[in-house]
Amino acid sequence: MGAVLVAVLGASLVGCSSTGGKRAEDARKAAAAGGRAAVDTPRWTFGMVTHSGDGDTFWDIVQNGAKQAAVKDNIKFLYAHDDEAQQQAQLVDSYIDKKVDGIIVTLAKPDAMKGALARAKKAGIPVITVNSGSAESKEFGALTHIGQDETIAGEAVGEELNKRGRKKALCILHEQGNVGHEQRCEGAKKTFEGKMQNLYVTGTNMPDVQSSIEARLQTDKSVDAVVTLGAPFADAAVKAKEGAGSKAEIDTFDLNEKVAAGLKSGSLGFAVDQQPYLQGYEAVDLLWLYKYNADVLGGGKPVLTGPQIITKDQAAELEEYAKRGTR
């Protein structure tokens, strides 16, 4: 018994990995910025409320950007999220009660957030909207909207699919009731010359996503392109394609480490990135600029962070950034 234990311990000591793992991550972190403020403005507090569910990669990247800017701008950064519209509005209310100096909010369900934004305005708290809600942002009294126009992004996908000579595509919607997702698929439908169909899946249940796509690919062999609306779902689509023995090309919105690797290896066709890091970073930075210098960017129009079509050519460089959680 003791001998076995010694052997196991010995093996684990000797058996260090010289690549990857925690050590590589720590080295990357040490190489990153030291984390000191670059300005001497007062320590303001900004609160961000998003419609993200629990454990969403995309919003992690947005937060990374926001935190980086917060460190630089001497900001105390608070973050909260809820995927139920009513709860999200209540969270904004909580920040208004806390009398924060600025609020960053997503308008995935704009009508639900209308009242909360009006209350923020009444309390004199500047608001910047990010990611979704470019159409409503100005009307609700926000300074600026930072994000990508989902319809334009969808249209870019449709054009890219045409370029690749695709004839029949599936658009995988993983969030019931997200207006932005609908717009993406609508936009793609508009410019795509082939046939495009929507498929709803339960985004919170990955095996369900995979099996739904697989079933669809099995029943319809003529599908030659699958477009997922979020990076984590691209991987499920690739597995579904393998399971169904389909020839479809998998393309996706958004980027993560796996997608970058997939683009590099050729298992994915292309990705449409909206640069989430930029959305978080710019939101904090623009609020800081407004508080410090009353600057407003965009001239009343949304500040666009996408769409950016990423193919095999750019994948290698972006993979490294995706690894550290900023792309």
Added chain:
Amino acid sequence: MTATAPAPAPSPGTKSDERLLKTSPLKKLLGRPELGSVVGAVAVFIFFAIVADSFVQATSLSTVLYAASTIGIMAVPVALLMIGGEFDLSAGVMVTTSALISSMFSYQMTANVWVGVLVSLIATLAVGVFNGVMLTRTDPPSFIITLGTFLMLTGMNLGFTKLISGTVSTKSIADMEGFSSAKEVFASTITVGGVDFKITIVWWLALIALATWILLRTRVGNWIFAVGGGEDAARAVGVPVAATKIGLYMGVAFGAWVSGQHLLFSYDVVQSGEGVGNELIYIIAAVIGGCLITGGYGSAVGAAVGALIFGMVSKGIVFAEWNPDWFKFFLGVMLLLATLLNHWVRKRAEATK
């Protein structure tokens, strides 16, 4: 008592019938199902008052009360149903269903908004009746039956909305007749001493009062306890078991209707995918409030306090600026602590009887 066994001599000083014993007010209080949750609520309040200084402002408390009321409006009828020994897993999406029906009926028929509201009431109650009838006429437990309803409603919410409106959310009905008066009823704000309180708090308090009166002061209340305590025994003494259970499901449907109308009139557009998972939150609130999963024990006030605890914790974490990643963990810990506390209080109360 058999004739051969000697009757125990009554100890001096006690009455001959132990059922007529006077219990002291303190013992009565200790025997209340909601006691444990009240203790928990006070503890949670004091805790957040200490760790988050912005928690005790009037505006913050109104936000907390609003959060509690949106859960509590459902937690109260769900608690009654649980006292009656059943579950309703369709309660979360039923709220969304109710809002969708109101909104789409009014819009498509270009009718006065109140027509949609009433149609929605009838339709939502019908879902409640469906749950109740399915349960009383068939064999499977309520857990399975309402799970089926839950899935059907989730699918219908999206399917019908997409079919009728062409998108995943309904069209705005804010410019239609009757909207403003319905908003007054379901989603207005009452200003008391410069602080805005949402009308859902009033609905919530009214439902607590109504449910408590039914439970403690009417024959129906006795039926609910009896049905939850032991169905066969209740049937044997002439309690209308099926009618009681159907009524309880209709109660949950009524709560879903109120919550659904609130959703609709606060935001005037309804997202079809919402409400999934909330049914568990209602059950949790009822359980924190001292309802037994097995039925036959609990109170409406307790469920309301459970909802209050839920509201305080969910918003308190924000006021305290904690990492939201740990929110669910904290909730889980709290649920366990609350149920253990309830159990302990009940055991103590029973031991001293």
